[in-house]
Amino acid sequence: MEQMAKPLTKNIRPDRAFATLADYESTGGYEGLRKAITQLQPKDVQQWVKDAGLRGRGGAGFSTGLKWSLVPMDAESFQTRYLVVNADEMEPGTFKDRLLLERDPHQLLEGIIIAAYAIQAHVAYIFLRGEYHLAALRLENALLEAGSKGYLGKNILDSGFNLEIILHTSAGRYICGEETALLNALEGKRANPRAKPPFPLVSGLWGKPTVINNVETLCNVPHILHYGIEWYRSLALGADQGTKLFGASGRVKNPGLWELPMGTPIREIIEEYAGGMRDGYKLRGFLPGGASTDFMLPEHLDVVMDFDAIAKAGSRMGTGTLIILDDLTCPVQMVLNLEEFFAQESCGWCTPCRDGLPWTVTLLKDIIAGQGRMEDLDALSGLTRMLGPGNTFCALAPGAMEPLQSALKYFREDFERYITGNNAVMESV
Amino acid sequence: MNIHTEKPDFEGLSPAEIQEINAEFSHYEDKTAVSIEALKIVQKHRGWVSDECLVAVAGLLDISTAQLEGVATFYNLIYRQPVGKTVIHYCNSVTCWMLGAEQVRERLCRHLNVELGEMSADGEYTILPIVCLGACDHAPVVMVGNELRQDISDDAVNEILRR
Ligand SMILES: Cc1cc2nc3c(=O)[nH]c(=O)nc-3n(C[C@H](O)[C@H](O)[C@H](O)COP(=O)(O)O)c2cc1C
Ligand code: SF4
Numbered sequence: 068m069e070q071m072a073k074p075l076t077k078n079i080r081p082d083r084a085f086a087t088l089a090d091y092e093s094t095g096g097y098e099g100l101r102k103a104i105t106q107l108q109p110k111d112v113q114q115w116v117k118d119a120g121l122r123g124r125g126g127a128g129f130s131t132g133l134k135w136s137l138v139p140m141d142a143e144s145f146q147t148r149y150l151v152v153n154a155d156e157m158e159p160g161t162f163k164d165r166l167l168l169e170r171d172p173h174q175l176l177e178g179i180i181i182a183a184y185a186i187q188a189h190v191a192y193i194f195l196r197g198e199y200h201l202a203a204l205r206l207e208n209a210l211l212e213a214g215s216k217g218y219l220g221k222n223i224l225d226s227g228f229n230l231e232i233i234l235h236t237s238a239g240r241y242i243c244g245e246e247t248a249l250l251n252a253l254e255g256k257r258a259n260p261r262a263k264p265p266f267p268l269v270s271g272l273w274g275k276p277t278v279i280n281n282v283e284t285l286c287n288v289p290h291i292l293h294y295g296i297e298w299y300r301s302l303a304l305g306a307d308q309g310t311k312l313f314g315a316s317g318r319v320k321n322p323g324l325w326e327l328p329m330g331t332p333i334r335e336i337i338e339e340y341a342g343g344m345r346d347g348y349k350l351r352g353f354l355p356g357g358a359s360t361d362f363m364l365p366e367h368l369d370v371v372m373d374f375d376a377i378a379k380a381g382s383r384m385g386t387g388t389l390i391i392l393d394d395l396t397c398p399v400q401m402v403l404n405l406e407e408f409f410a411q412e413s414c415g416w417c418t419p420c421r422d423g424l425p426w427t428v429t430l431l432k433d434i435i436a437g438q439g440r441m442e443d444l445d446a447l448s449g450l451t452r453m454l455g456p457g458n459t460f461c462a463l464a465p466g467a468m469e470p471l472q473s474a475l476k477y478f479r480e481d482f483e484r485y486i487t488g489n490n491a492v493m494e495s496v
Numbered sequence: 497m498n499i500h501t502e503k504p505d506f507e508g509l510s511p512a513e514i515q516e517i518n519a520e521f522s523h524y525e526d527k528t529a530v531s532i533e534a535l536k537i538v539q540k541h542r543g544w545v546s547d548e549c550l551v552a553v554a555g556l557l558d559i560s561t562a563q564l565e566g567v568a569t570f571y572n573l574i575y576r577q578p579v580g581k582t583v584i585h586y587c588n589s590v591t592c593w594m595l596g597a598e599q600v601r602e603r604l605c606r607h608l609n610v611e612l613g614e615m616s617a618d619g620e621y622t623i624l625p626i627v628c629l630g631a632c633d634h635a636p637v638v639m640v641g642n643e644l645r646q647d648i649s650d651d652a653v654n655e656i657l658r659r
């Protein structure tokens with residue numbers, strides 16, 4: 068029962084370092100692939116995943132089956148297609164894909180092979196962040212195991228379908244996780260994002276149709292194929308489908324990561340799974356899904372972890388890993404830490420982001436140093452608009468503005484205290 | 497017409513490095529795509545990427561040195577200056593910052609008597625900051641060489657530097 072309720076983590080057990088091929092097969096591993104490749108047409112597989120209601124776990128929540136169905140499959144000239152796995156996990160506060168990569172590598176490989184079959188790609192790249200050394204070892208080993216069992220390579224399971232999976236390890240830069248920057252990085256170029264259109268689905272890696280999916284997204288796929296659409300649609304509690312890895316970090320009693328149904332209330336994650344706040348600390352707010360999501364408040368605890376529900380509460384589910392702000396941590400300094408990250412990781416391609424992020428950092432530092440003026444808060448608000456959606460080349464800058472704009476709204480008195488506190492000191496001198 | 501008469505110079509590289517880089521070519525459409533792998537291979541052998549090596553790798557990949565330099569400097573994990581035998585990366589992203597990353601940095605630097613990015617006098621260590629290592633539920637976190645170390649306490653810092 069437990070196994071069926073937690074498909075993504077059923078093979079991840081405290082008593083073993085990781086699931087071997089035999090471990091993976093013993094719980095139905097590679098059965099989804101067998102079904103897909105021997106009983107279904109590529110278009111059917113796309114339809115299954117679409118009907119299951121799987122939405123991308125990389126942050127944007129785009130329908131996975133729909134994405135696959137937009138790849139040109141007919142024209143002769145489009146014979147080469149690529150599948151690229153986004154395993155660049157670098158969003159601060161996010162620690163979900165590493166678990167899947169290190170502890171159950173075959174689950175990802177099976178997802179990749181099924182996805183590649185669905186779009187008829189014969190080469191797939193795993194774009195892995197350079198710091199994930201253990202994940203790289205486990206994947207390399209799993210690739211050999213899968214090849215020797217006929218799940219990978221030429222004529223997979225006697226179906227006539229061929230696939231080669233290549234592991235690419237990056238060298239550390241957050242922007243590489245943006246899908247078009249990732250394509251440039253894979254081509255060995257500077258990882259600046261590309262203009263869209265054309266979209267990668269039509270013209271991606273080396274100009275060929277390319278699907279880019281997150282690690283966790285692909286890990287859902289084998290189970291949909293193996294256990295069926297109806298089963299998958301029975302897992303969740305709310306409007307979205309399936310289970311998801313949710314996490315919490317910060318000053319909670321029991322920080323961690325748990326596979327839970329989509330639609331789980333945030334309160335349950337923080338109070339039950341994470342055990343509530345550490346003694347002596349109160350909950351002040353939280354970022355629901357990594358550094359580039361808007362703050363939410365204790366009053367939002369009953370919102371559920373669904374893409375649309377979180378959006379309605381003014382934020383984004385992002386990666387689903389909560390970053391907890393306690394009452395003894397200064398939200399202004401926390402935002403400074405986040406903006407320093409974004410300023411450092413900006414690729415510098417477009418002016419608003421290249422200039423605006425360092426300016427944001429300078430203003431925040433001045434405020435914290437007691438040298439801020441009330442006008443600086445207006446300047447910060449102005450920046451959140453200037454770097455907002457539509458004004459920059461990619462979503463890094465708008466993402467950077469999300470925690471800032473919500474902090475200005477919810478924690479304004481903390482900003483003002485630095486400024487007026489300073490005035491009080493000046494007056495008393 | 498090619499006005500370059502100089503032969504591309506791979507001589508800065510060892511046969512092992514050249515062989516490993518050549519082996520990567522089959523995985524990609526063209527040689528340019530091997531840039532990162534090639535730089536990482538050189539770094540694995542030498543600890544860092546010198547100007548001389550950069551020129552040699554560019555020659556091997558048939559791209560300009562400027563283009564390869566643009567790629568090399570883009571990434572946090574390609575070192576263009578010598579580093580200690582073991583690089584200790586401490587995470588300075590949000591959760592680790594909240595739970596004591598600065599204390600970890602101070603302790604590491606004080607023990608080794610170095611600034612960030614400097615090599616320790618015995619050539620053993622360099623301390624560098626790094627972004628979120630994907631282990632925020634065990635903050636603060638450091639990476640010692642290739643190994644992730646979690647829940648870093650003062651004792652853990654002492655232990656890392658003693659071995
Ligand atoms: C700055 C930036 C960084 C990103 N980093 C990642 C990442 O590390 N992993 C990831 O899966 N998606 C990341 N994304 C989202 C990808 O662009 C893309 O939407 C995703 O990989 C699509 O996969 P999915 O549909 O399976 O979610 C990032 C986006 C931006 C703008
Ligand atoms: S928004 Fe920032 S990261 Fe994105 S392209 Fe522009 S400069 Fe680069």
Ligand code: FES
Pocket residue numbers: 159160161587588589590591592593627628629630631632635636637
């Ligand atoms: S913030 Fe340090 S590991 Fe994520």
